[in-house]
Amino acid sequence: MNPFTEIVIQIIQKIPAGKVMTYGQISKLAGNPRAARQVARILHSMSRKHDLPWHRVINAKGQIAMKDNETRLEQKLRLEDEGIKVSGSGRIDLEIYQQPINSDTWEI
């Protein structure tokens, strides 16, 4: 497994419940600012075997970027279950729920 993938997985596992991060944040923390799409791919392929909180990862517009309606609904329900308010169209207030990368908990 390449180091980028490992770091991405560790970052996602550190996202606290009730908070979210964007793909861009994660890719930047992992050392590849332009690899947001690969983060998404890692999530899709690794979320099951690594038990990742994939639902806490959203796009830069603060929305659920799902194409599949079932998965989109599941993510919405999981987020609301953690106290995150999700708008009808799947929007989330990043000002409130986004986990800042400058926090002391991020010693990557």
Place this chain on the structure above:
DNA sequence: TTAGTGACAGGCA
């Protein structure tokens, strides 16, 4: 091998 396609981001209209 080339072309199409995303769990995306950022700039611009």
Place this chain on the structure above:
DNA sequence: CTGCCTGCCACTA
């Protein structure tokens, strides 16, 4: 606020 365009890279047909 929304939509379109370009860059990015792994995967698939």
